[in-house]
Amino acid sequence: MSLDSSKNEELLNLVENSGANHVREMATYFNAELDESNDASTITMDNNIAKGFISSYRIFNGLSVWVYNIKFHSDFKVNLGLSESRPYYFSYTVKGRFLHRFGDREKFADILQNQNMIVRGSPESSVQILFPAGVDLKIAVIILDLNLLENLEIRNTKKIAAKIHEVFDKNPSEKNYRYLGGIDVQTKKFASVVCQNNDHDIVGALLTKGAVFNMLASQIQSFSENSSSEKSPLSKAELSKITSLANYATNNYETSLTLRTLSRHFGMSPKKLQAGVKYLYGESVGHYILGLRMGHAIHLFNTTDLNVAEVCARVGIANGGYFSKVFKKRYGKLPSHYKG
Incomplete structure (x- = not known):
């Protein structure tokens, strides 16, 4: 993602780009403190826009993680222009809720606390995300770029890419795709570690990396089992x-x-x-x-x-x-x- 916005605009515009240092640009936009140590980029805010932090780090090329642990003081909308690389976004909301839609005409979907969402967009489209005012947010997002994963000579990356193809290739490849899962308390235990672990030593890094892989596996399993699972008596x-x-x-x-x-x-x-x-x-x-x-x-x-x-x-x-x-x-x- 790279930044394409002025501070006078209510809408923050981003462009999907795996090579951009988007966190550094966001820090400038938000007038936020930036920490780029320990292989992660984190912006910390306590100003008129928000209180909390947004963090991004890369597990390896083609698999990155975003963490939102923040509360915005007024409704905050982000517009994301989509690219030809068409990565998958696996998000899990540990706490709070936010809104998501493709383009600016579709009705917003409400992404609830403890809900999985899987998204893959078309390069001709865009995504809008609305973070409501006054809501404590804890959101973990795993971003998978299969084009990058498949070019790595690492066994785990090949397995991840193969599994994604196996599970999701039946969906139309040229269209916007969004899966809103049920309320999933199993994935929560892994996503909570991803959102909360701020330890930067080797043990903390290993715990977080393990939680990321477990979160991804849990979301894929939840998606695969959704059609045959017991129907909930509640909404x-x-x-x-x-x-x-x-x-x-x-x-x-x-x-x-x-x-x-x-x-x-x-x-x-x-x-x-x-x-x-x-x-x-x-x-x-x-x-x-x-x-x-x-x-x-x-x-x-x-x-x-x-x-x-x-x-x-x-x-x-x-x-x-x-x-x-x-x-x-x-x-x-x-x-x-x-x-x-």
């Missing part, structure tokens, strides 16, 4: 809303987290909430919340000096005997093993 928007359950519960352990109170919070019937959690996580709301409580409990035992009674209170379980019974069943040891 994508409803499922996306339910993926915030863990975050809501974590911040409200000391309040009543019953099915009825949770259904009121998420604006859906208890039956629908129960069905959605079962579809996404394979268990009932009660068991899912209990698992979150137990996970937080062992985290507190490992990271704080809180005793058993204090941990019980923090995770919202009043009965110490019940807590010990469930904890031992899950982890094989009594809480007293960690704290007397």
